[in-house]
Amino acid sequence: MTREEKIDWLIQYLKKENAGYAAIQEPVNLVEKRRLLRSLMNVRWPMEASDKFYEIQDALLKEELAEKGIVDADSLPTVAEQYPEAELRNPDRICLWQGDITRLRADAIVNAANSEMLGCFVPCHGCIDNAIHSAAGIQLRNECAELMEAQGKEEPVGKAKITGGYNLPAKHVIHTVGPIVGLQVTRQQEEELRSCYLNCLRLAEKNQLSSIAFCCISTGEFHFPNKLAAKIAVENVDKYLMKSGIKRVIFNVFKDEDYHLYTKKFLGTGDF
Incomplete structure (x- = not known):
């Protein structure tokens, strides 16, 4: 055909x-x-x-x-290679890549899901949840539905679940629900975003995964400020890797703004 x-x-x-x-x-x-x-x-x-x-x-x-075109996560340059002066504890295990996360071949990519955990139902919506489900195929929603039916309630903010990747180059998708921000970020929402990153990493380690690619959780439709989100992401992932066997973490960004924010955070510039 x-x-x-x-x-x-x-x-x-x-x-x-x-x-x-x-x-x-x-x-x-x-x-x-x-x-x-x-x-x-x-x-x-x-x-x-x-x-x-x-x-x-x-x-x-x-x-x-x-x-x-598939992008192999293991072929991406590390922060240590791109930015030798980076102020990180694990620059040799962290990467920054700008592009379409559905092209990444990694053990897992992270999806910024909603509390129903079934993917985006808005036709051709621009969110990452829609993009990942559209590229994976209908099998992904079906597996998510099975998980949610077994759970019997909505997914709490800050938690994470793992599924297969189906037609994605990634072996798995780790779904996490980030906080939805109103007029300003609360201390609780900062802690919830921190929990998103840590629970994704724990779930990856529990499933013996070597590489995981994070999207910019909650910064799109959920309106978490990009700069603070980058700070929380980098600091908590870098600290977690000190006691983890995960070999590679990719910060996947789509917007130029986020690329520059992560770079500044790595280098210790930009008033973080």
């Missing part, structure tokens, strides 16, 4: 699952078709699909990943 044939087949399958989708007009443009498919996947409630669906979905996602 061509890429367009795969997309068409998957759209038809998802439309047949819900009688209300019959009126959806299918675009003729390939880009818009792909956007429709992502939207249908985003809003789909967790449930199993046919073997044929998984086969075609997985083939499409792997094809798209190959085009984007």
